[in-house]
Amino acid sequence: MEIHRFERAWLVAALVLIVAFVGTIVYGAVGAGVAMVDDSGGTVDATEPTTSPNFDDPGVYRTGDGEYDVYVLARQFSFAPGSGSPITVPAGSNVTFHVASADVTHGFNLVGTNVNTMVIPGQVSELTVSFDDPATYRLACHEYCGAAHHDMEGTVEVVPRDQFNASEVTDA
Amino acid sequence: MSRTDGPVVSRRGVLRAAAGSAAAAAGVAATQPVAAQTDFDGWFTSDGRGGATGNYDGTVTDRTGEDEVTVTVGADGNGGTFAFDPPAVRVSPGTTVVFEWASNTHNVVVEEQPDGASWQGHETIENEGFTLQSTFETRGVYKYYCNPHLSVGMKGAIVVGPAPGGGGGGGGGTSTGGTTSPFNPLLGYAFTAVVAGAMLFPILLGVYRGGQPASSDAGGQEAPLERPVRELDHDEYDPVGTAALVAVYFLILVGMWVFMYFVEFLGNGPTIIG
Helix, strand or coil: CCCCHHHHHHHHHHHHHHHHHHHHHHHHHHCCCCCCCCHHHCECCCCCHHHCHHHCCCEEEEEECCEEEEEEEEECCEEECCCCCCEEEECCEEEEEEEEECCCCEEEEECCCCCEEEECCCECEEEEEEECCCEEEEEECCCCCCCCHHHCEEEEEEECHHHCCHHHCEEC | CCCCHHHHHHHHHHHHHHHHHHHHHCCCHHHCCCEEECCHHHCCCCCCCCCCCCCCCCEEEECCCCCEEEEEEEECECCCECEEECCEEEECCCEEEEEEECCCCEEEEEEECCCCCCCCCEEEEECCCCEEEEEECCCEEEEEECHHHHHHCCEEEEEECCCCCCCCCCCCHHHCCCCCCCCCHHHHHHHHHHHHHHHHHHHHHHHHHHCCCCHHHHHCCCCCCCCCCCCCCCCCCCCHHHHHHHHHHHHHHHHHHHHHHHHHHCCCCCCECC
């Protein structure tokens, strides 16, 4: 089969593009350290997650120097903590969110960032995020969860280290 | 949100003042004090804050004369367990209202209360089994809602004081719900006609053309093919324009990919790192 040299050129260009696409994603995972949310968070009782030891008292827990665990319970239509009172963590810390749902599938998204996961009943979504600078992030449910889904939101406040009230957290 | 304490109080004052003559004149109305009709200035419709309250049927449950009245928080209604039951209740001054949480994630936020009253509600979100006791001394209308479920219409009202004659807060009880459809059915018919017309157009055109003599029949036979001016081999022809188009598409793709991955994604605030 005879292929015109122009066609050959743009076939090669298309293949190079595909390799480049895959290459950037590999760079993101290996070089930039972007991780995927997997099933490492384990499971909880799908109907009563509060009976699980980690979700009997959701909140912010300190696990080490600059290391925090945040347990969040999502239900129709609020995050606890998050909706009533903001989730407060200090800047310059690695925060691991453990999110469980008490009823239906919810979403957990720090608006405008890549921090984004589904919250499936019975499954704990575990994601670690590094907060370098003080900022206020809005938290949104982005999986339709019922009549007031659009009202299901909250706040994550990353406060400067010296303003962080350490007595609010418990050493896990 | 406009606070309407003043008008409510004054209107009630007027009603109470007029109650003597009104009740005397219209004694018929005064025989039905149990279900007073009121619209609470649209509080239970979507004109108020949040959504319309589906479980409010325009009736104020009369529980005057009782020491303790129970309001269920998170009762069935409004598309889930998002209702106060009863949504509107009339109690006597000094009555203790017990709010009983029957489902999870609710609170009681005060929207409006009479001048001089200091009801706090309960803004902390509580779960099933929680109870809140509030004693209402000041006469007037107290409006409250559940913050997580305001948009589905989880709203309530407490009226403290006896029913003002039979007038029941000014009537207007027909405006409950208030969900008139903004959709004009004529638009629907027009839309259906346009869609059906667009779908049938090729068929109609075919029918129309079928009735016409085909153009090739008119000539009797096809016109002879024109001879090419110049013939080219496969490799002699360079589709430069097409190549340029492909190159432009390629650049657009690369540019969009770089923007999407490196600017939109990697350059976008905190990222999941574990």
